[in-house]
Amino acid sequence: MTVSTPLGGRTSLSRRLAEELRSRIMSGEFAPGARLPSEAELVRRYQVSRVTVRTALRTLEAQGLVDVRHGSGSFVSDFGAGIRAGLQELRSISETIREMGHEPGMERHSAIRRPATVVEAGKLGIGAGAGVFAVERMILADGQAVAFSYDVIPLAGFPPELVDQLGTGSLFATLAEAGTMPARALAEVHAISDETIGWGPQRPDPGLYVLLDQVHFSRRGSAVAYCRTYFVEGRFQFVVLRTN
Amino acid sequence: MTVSTPLGGRTSLSRRLAEELRSRIMSGEFAPGARLPSEAELVRRYQVSRVTVRTALRTLEAQGLVDVRHGSGSFVSDFGAGIRAGLQELRSISETIREMGHEPGMERHSAIRRPATVVEAGKLGIGAGAGVFAVERMILADGQAVAFSYDVIPLAGFPPELVDQLGTGSLFATLAEAGTMPARALAEVHAISDETIGWGPQRPDPGLYVLLDQVHFSRRGSAVAYCRTYFVEGRFQFVVLRTN
DNA sequence: GAGTGGTCTAGACCACCCT
């Protein structure tokens, strides 16, 4: 297959195409409000099927970068250029913070090995009382606390030599190293007002948080972590594109 | 085309299939944890293409209702009995409440015609001071308040005879009647603790809310409403499937 | 290895927007 501009890489074709288009948008080739080439043109240009083009455009749309309008075309969003990392995108918090131009930090407050509570066992789909590693972390951006996270990782099958590393840096990085990289997370969104959440001098005064109560699953569908992350209201902006 | 069980209706095929599967799950035909028929079986059973089956399964997955696992199958997730809405799915709140088996209600608290504030004008992309219709509503499920909503609709181009109807029933229904049905919304998620939100005897005591601060766009990309909806914490469960 | 979902292709028809 001969492609005028090779998409290169080993991830899926639609994903590579999305990346390619994203970088063209970010580079300023398409200004906010500008129309992207039509789907048919992209099919010709990149020598892929229309389904692939559409999948890529959907990805960009979910990221709030592109606005696809029936009968008119696909447009670079006005809001798109600034907004990144929608809530539906699963990624490391540290990575998100770094991409937003801030310096991520992590501080482990506690870390113990203990039996799972009934709730935790239910969420993780393991037996009540099975061994878990419980970590309490503070997540920082430019030295300021943006979230407090209470994470529980099942120990069954987890490489023992990596246990102590949990919670000292990016949780995602350690899980990836253990071969249990989260591929999906089902998150409940709550508003929490609780002065007992958090710790230290950085604890926010009105203890108001957006709680993401989430269970992370590996590609194989097994629960690899149960994380209750309390985002300090106002310091982290969650955006969701809702469609019907 | 002969179908063993007709999917009936006039919405898209994949959507009807998703509805059909959802009702089969809700009816208890598939218990939580049970495996659904394979994609190939669904193709045969409903006489649709595999793409259609997959689109339907993706919808259910986004609602947190099923768990699709590569190489294993699609499984019914555990789900609570409360009102559960997929955050990335844009739909009428009333409709969501009804689908969860509760009786939706709506009470208009105030409704005035006034110039847009600077913030509202910015969100809606209209001139500051342009005429808007501001509505305050209480949304009920089985007679209990689940949300308080502060909505602003630009009046330019809005059918005058429908203005007074705004906020008396489903906002979506009225907007649809006006030909400006929201097709997309960009929502910010916040935790709010404020005793001045809400009104009446139904006002929750700890005034704790999940705020969806959202701008609704029509298919043509124009902003049709700016809605700040305060969901009473604990009465409405928002779920987001996060993927990478 | 059989069965499952993940991705991709090529082609078709429809609904919508604009002029």
Added chain:
DNA sequence: GGGTGGTCTAGACCACTCA
């Protein structure tokens, strides 16, 4: 009417899971 996206089909091959 011409172009654009929305949906659907039928078929193919690959990657993963599990017995």
